[in-house]
Amino acid sequence: RLMGLVGGGAWSEVLTTHEREVLRMPQGMDFADAAALPEAYLTAWDALVLQADLRPGETVLVHAVASGVGSAAALLCRAMGVRVVGTGRNASKLARASEWGVERTVLCESSPPVFADAVLAATGGRGADVCLDLVGGNYLPESLKAMAPRGRLMQVGSVAGSRADVDLGVVMRKRLRITGTVLRSRPAEEKMALTQAAERQLLPLFESGALKAVVDEVLPMTDIRSGLERMAGNSTVGKLVVRWDD
Incomplete structure (x- = not known):
């Protein structure tokens, strides 16, 4: 088997x-x-644990948290003692996220999406230590705003597009690390x-x-x-x- x-x-x-x-x-x-x-699980585990060096007690922002990789990431974080803030475009799907230990969800109905303030509020103003971005496109600028200093953003998907306008000043001031990764190729x-x-x-x-x-x-x-x-x-x-x- x-x-x-x-x-x-x-x-x-x-x-x-x-x-x-x-x-x-x-x-x-x-x-x-x-x-x-x-x-689903090897993609999430590789990105979060092997590449982003996720640690217990940190906070992860997961975009498309109710997707295959997103739900796997949430359950993996729960098993590791990591807090999760999840985003999604479907309210009924987001309602399931608490089953996987997601503490806070943000419904992203607008374009561009707005979620950084909610992430900062959920983390006492610090921001997310790691972001697992399965969406890409215009999510990236808002994700950078939502990151904690020295945060690690793992770019895994691009269903919203492969191009984005990025404020490099935010990346430099926060000393962020952006890593692109894909499993299949x-x-x-x-x-x-x-x-x-x-x-x-x-x-x-x-x-x-x-x-x-x-x-x-x-x-x-x-x-x-x-x-x-x-x-x-x-x-x-x-x-x-x-x-x-x-």
Whole structure:
């Protein structure tokens, strides 16, 4: 019973991947949860823990907190003793965030979004130590305002666009660090090393019950169009999983 990473092309009955990019499934985990786990959790864990050096007691700002990677990040932070402020564009989805330990949510309905004041208020004026930005675009300038001195911003997504106007003065005054990261396009050896590290350090948290996969719905492959339409409409929470009928 295995799960793992693939560089695309996973909507198939049979696929191949390198043996070092697979993980053993935790005891008692079903295949739907296993399908939802690797890419979401390895992306969040790599960005927050391995790259941003997240520490217990810090505060993380997570954009799109009800997404697959966002919900994984929130649960990971809860397991580490880290506070989370989460943003989103859908009020009903944000209402679920408290289940994952998110202390404060901010609904971002305007464009450009406005959330920095709420983050500063939630942190006593200090700001977020780390930002996991799964959105990009015009979220970036406001994220910089919301950061604490010497904060670390991890740019993981760009669904709102790959360009933004940045006030470099804010970056310099606060001594911020901005790191771009993506999992899929990395060399195979890097993904193998990440997968093996996750098996040693991340999987025990699933076996203990501290972490879980967040699955919105399990759909038969014949209904994949409706699943993609739900994703396009921003109505899913966590991951959608598709299965092949027996």
